[in-house]
Amino acid sequence: MRRIRASVGAAALVLTVGALLAGCSQEYQDERGKGDAPVEGGKGEDTPAEVYNMPDGFGNLATKCVGHGFRAYVTTNATGPSNVQVVEDKSCVG
Structure with a gap:
């Protein structure tokens, strides 16, 4: 019974790690490795x-x-993630 539990636990761990790695897809990376997120409808x-x-x-x-x-x-x-700040600006009207 312990072997079955250990096997199920190991399988769950492998699936979880695989799902996390799949979320880190390089699909949208450009040649410099700085791709943008996909935009609906392109x-x-x-x-x-x-x-x-x-x-x-x-x-x-x-x-x-x-x-x-x-x-x-x-x-x-160049050596890490960019910094982003979004602030209220009344001159930004659309």
């Missing part, structure tokens, strides 16, 4: 962002209105 809101270039070694900053009444600030980082 169309999204593509207005350009304002980009502020920082000196080499520092993340650049991009900002634009997102949704209605909000502004997003995003920094790039």
Whole structure:
């Protein structure tokens, strides 16, 4: 009986790890490994962002209105994830 429980536990662990790894798909990665999430219908809101270039070694900053009444600030980082802040901005009306 212990062997059956151990086998079931091991199978559950393997399935859980497999599901987690499947969620980390590389399907949307571009050649630099910085892919975007899929957008329903392949169309999204593509207005350009304002980009502020920082000196080499520092993340650049991009900002634009997102949704209605909000502004997003995003920094790039060559060695890790980008930083994102979304704040209320009354000048962002749509």
